[in-house]
Amino acid sequence: MDYNSIFEEIKREINLDVKHGKVADYIPELAHVDPNKFGISLKCMDGQSFSMGDADEKFSAQSITKVFSLALAMNHFGQKVWSRMDVEPSGTSFNSLVLLEYEQGIPRNPFINSGALVIADMLVEKLEDPKGEFLEFVRNMTGSRDIDYNYKVANSERDHGFRNRAMANMLKSFGNIKGDVEDVLDFYFHQCSIEMSCKQLADAFMVFSNKGSMLGTKEKIITKQQSQRINALMLTCGFYDEAGEFAFRVGLPGKSGVGGGIAAVYPSEYSVAVWSPRLNKLGNSVLGMKTLELLTTKTGMGIF
Numbered sequence: 590m591d592y593n594s595i596f597e598e599i600k601r602e603i604n605l606d607v608k609h610g611k612v613a614d615y616i617p618e619l620a621h622v623d624p625n626k627f628g629i630s631l632k633c634m635d636g637q638s639f640s641m642g643d644a645d646e647k648f649s650a651q652s653i654t655k656v657f658s659l660a661l662a663m664n665h666f667g668q669k670v671w672s673r674m675d676v677e678p679s680g681t682s683f684n685s686l687v688l689l690e691y692e693q694g695i696p697r698n699p700f701i702n703s704g705a706l707v708i709a710d711m712l713v714e715k716l717e718d719p720k721g722e723f724l725e726f727v728r729n730m731t732g733s734r735d736i737d738y739n740y741k742v743a744n745s746e747r748d749h750g751f752r753n754r755a756m757a758n759m760l761k762s763f764g765n766i767k768g769d770v771e772d773v774l775d776f777y778f779h780q781c782s783i784e785m786s787c788k789q790l791a792d793a794f795m796v797f798s799n800k801g802s803m804l805g806t807k808e809k810i811i812t813k814q815q816s817q818r819i820n821a822l823m824l825t826c827g828f829y830d831e832a833g834e835f836a837f838r839v840g841l842p843g844k845s846g847v848g849g850g851i852a853a854v855y856p857s858e859y860s861v862a863v864w865s866p867r868l869n870k871l872g873n874s875v876l877g878m879k880t881l882e883l884l885t886t887k888t889g890m891g892i893f
């Protein structure tokens with residue numbers, strides 16, 4: 590497949606001047622990004638990579654990192670993860686508090702903030718050096734050491750993370766956070782602040798396309814079954830209350846973040862990441878979704 594010419598066609602069609610959507614500013618440090626950035630990178634099972642635009646520029650991965658923290662937790666806890674959260678779409682925004690009280694502190698899934706906070710609690714309790722080990726895990730599955738936390742973003746989120754703090758305290762009140770609330774939040778804010786490029790995200794997500802193993806070294810990061818389950822969760826819960834829309838228009842398991850990135854996989858075919866910082870009202874990248882919709886439409890290949 591000639592992805593380079595498909596990318597060129599997509600670029601012509603989406604009209605990069607489109608100004609729909611708005612850069613996330615509820616975390617003040619994220620508001621500094623140039624809204625016109627646009628990049629895409631796709632990696633195939635034969636190791637070939639195709640990129641366009643700002644594909645090598647790092648940006649705030651934000652909620653895309655929830656896939657990595659879930660993978661690490663599944664590694665350490667296996668099935669036990671599911672005794673503390675569910676695997677159902679939430680139909681509410683990523684930071685909604687409403688369901689959490691109704692459902693007695695059991696988050697709907699690991700890809701909304703409440704679920705990711707419970708995962709963070711598990712990792713903080715289990716790991717000797719949670720932030721260090723998490724960063725190593727992400728670097729390892731990407732095959733690159735050039736990945737770091739952005740401390741300014743983490744601090745900005747800590748200083749303005751009123752809703753996440755409320756959520757963590759509610760989880761604690763229901764007994765679904767075991768550790769210290771501030772330690773859990775500190776891990777979570779750092780996790781979200783990791784910066785990666787589209788190229789690096791496509792490299793990392795290849796693990797979910799390749800049944801849990803790295804392409805080149807064949808190192809097993811998670812089991813095949815865990816990888817299948819993570820893909821199922823990305824398809825049903827990866828875009829909060831827009832998961833249906835993404836499955837309908839794009840038809841791939843994927844995960845978005847408020848930094849404007851989306852990473853997605855076509856199991857056993859490719860992994861892809863796109864970045865455009867302007868978000869729709871539900872917190873997903875407007876052009877990112879459009880680009881992936883055009884990609885699956887133009888290639889005519891779909892998992893369904």
Ligand SMILES: NC(=O)CC[C@H](N)C(=O)O
Nearest residue numbers: 651652683702781846847
């Ligand atoms: N959807 C997202 O990317 C949200 C992540 C962000 N760090 C938050 O907790 O609000």
